[in-house]
Amino acid sequence: MTVDSGHIVAAYDDEMQQLTRLFSRMGGLAEKQLAEALTAVERRDLDLAGTVKDSDRAIDDLEHEIDALVLRMLALRQPVANDLRYIISTLRTAADIERIGDYAKNIGKRTIAMSSVGTPPMVRGVVRLGRLVQNMLKKVLDAYAQGDIQKAVEVWEADEEVDSLHTSLFRELLTYMMEDPRHITPCTHMLFIAKNLERIGDHATNIAETVHYHVEGVPLAERRPKADASNYAVVTPGEETDK
Amino acid sequence: MSAVTKEQAAATDTTAPVSALPKMKGRKVCVHYGEKQALFDVDIDILDKQVTALIGPSGCGKSTFLRCLNRMNDVVDICRVSGDVTLDDGDIYDSKVDVVHLRARVGMVFQKPNPFPKTIFENIAYGPRIHGLAKDKTTLEETVEKSLRRAGLWEEVKDRLDQPGTGLSGGQQQRLCIARAIAVEPEVILMDEPCSALDPIATATIEDLIHELRENFTIAIVTHSMQQAARVSQKTAFFHLGKLIEYGDTEQIFTNPKQEKTQGYITGRFG
Structure with missing residues (x-):
């Protein structure tokens, strides 16, 4: 039984379908934003970076539309059971997507900022992290649309890889900075870009947890495996990195 | 963890399943009206000092089941009840059971308020008097006041107890009918759509009252308002076409029902 059909009150079905449409559009935009932000970093494409920066507004607007529709549905329909879980999950996930949009926008801004300070290091590594996260995002949005728990759990587990990749990038970028102070500006931007990507991965896992709740009605019980050690990472001059 | 914090944790943990001993039990309860079977093998526990809501579309058997719990179906000639219904493990359909006494233990409040055409005082005093619960005038007056207070009506009527209840x-x-029901100190109160004839404010007052009555009484309520079932009950039973489809904690029924039919009904997909 899908949530957007079969209600005695047909207007309720219409609202459900409208919610699904708004959400798919929002998810699609976020995927596009992330993909283009990564391409902009990879090719140092300032025009594309500018487009990414300016397009975030559309995602924010969609989030407001979803907020308003959900508020209306809660007030007028008093949803219960799977309808309630779907509506609340969509509201929650829209907030995750909005943040993902913000991170993509920030990557665009940093790409523009870095253009004046020479070739940034570690572009390939950071882009690799980005493509990994991009796949997670795509997969988790599919899982959302299809109510596919298996896929959601795979995304949830994949975040461990993102975390460890982020930690190793962090250490490498610190090493670069120690080698030459002129690297500090681009490396710091790259650090933030990597951090943004790692955060997008976290939001993707949030969405995976939400998919689980929506479909099963219970939260994912276990604790997620974590491998982000960058909070504790210290590199002192002269130390070898562990790449 | 100390005992106190454990208790606190249990009190705040809204996901903890509702548990209490069963006050009444129905086992394989079947009801026929003439040739037509209205209830099919219903197994259900009405838990002590909890509110159990019976929901379902019209004709699903929820009121029929409620009326089995104090043998109100006895007054319908063509009605035949089989299976077991127990109150504190005693069979209420046993031939030795005094139905009048049973209905004093298991009181009932109906859809439409039906006060006797007597004074407010007499409406309440009638039950305790015929059951011999008040040995003198003072005790009777105390009972009337206590019952009206418990029903949240005392402050509104204390100066006009000699006026007709129908006014x-x-x-x-x-609330007068609820006061009348509790005046004979029942153990269980059955409510058959007690708010369907009331406006939202009066409904809220009754719901608040149900919440307070749960401290002392076991309550089973039939309601057409699912929101009301969700608000007032700890356990919910969903009936459809004479069968009990699902019975569980109210929170679970309304957030994560196990049966497709329950989900379809409470989300407004059939009725």
């Missing part, structure tokens, strides 16, 4: 507003009349 009260709908919501007040329904």
Whole structure:
């Protein structure tokens, strides 16, 4: 039984379908934003970076539309059971997507900022992290649309890889900075870009947890495996990195 | 963890399943009206000092089941009840059971407020008097006041106890009927759509009252309003076409029902 059909009150079905449409559009935009932000970093494409920066507004607007529709549905329909879980999950996930949009926008801004300070290091590594996260995002949005728990759990587990990749990038970028102070500006931007990507991965896992709740009605019980050690990472001059 | 914090944790943990001993039990309860079977093998526990809501579309058997719990179906000639219904493990359909006594233990409040055409005082005093619960005038007066207080009506009527009960507003009349039901100190109160004739404010007052009555009484309520079932009950039973489809904690029924039919009904997909 899908949530957007079969209600005695047909207007309720219409609202459900409208919610699904708004959400798919929002998810699609976020995927596009992330993909283009990564391409902009990879090719140092300032025009594309500018487009990414300016397009975030559309995602924010969609989030407001979803907020308003959900508020209306809660007030007028008093949803219960799977309808309630779907509506609340969509509201929650829209907030995750909005943040993902913000991170993509920030990557665009940093790409523009870095253009004046020479070739940034570690572009390939950071882009690799980005493509990994991009796949997670795509997969988790599919899982959302299809109510596919298996896929959601795979995304949830994949975040461990993102975390460890982020930690190793962090250490490498610190090493670069120690080698030459002129690297500090681009490396710091790259650090933030990597951090943004790692955060997008976290939001993707949030969405995976939400998919689980929506479909099963219970939260994912276990604790997620974590491998982000960058909070504790210290590199002192002269130390070898562990790449 | 100390005992106190454990208790606190249990009190705040809204996901903890509702548990209490069963006050009444129905086992394989079947009801026929003439040739037509209205209930099919219903197994259900009405838990002690909890509110159990019976929901389902019209004709699903929820009121029929409620009326089995104090043998109100006995008054319908063509009605035949089989299976077991127990109150504190005693069979209420046993031939030795005094039905009048049973209905004093298992009281009932109906859909439409039905006060006796007597004074407010007499409406309450009638039950205790015929059951011999008040040995003198003072005790009777105390019982009347206590019952009206418990029903949240005392402050509104204390100065006009000698006026007819039928002169009260709908919501007040329904609280008068609840006061009348609790005046004989029942153990279980059955409510058959007690708010369907009331406005939202009077409904809220009754719901608040149900919440307070749960401290002392076991309550089973039939309601057409699912929101009301969700608000007032700890356990919910969903009936469809004479069968009990699902029975569980109210929170679970309304957030994560196990049966497709329950989900379809409570989300407004059939009725």
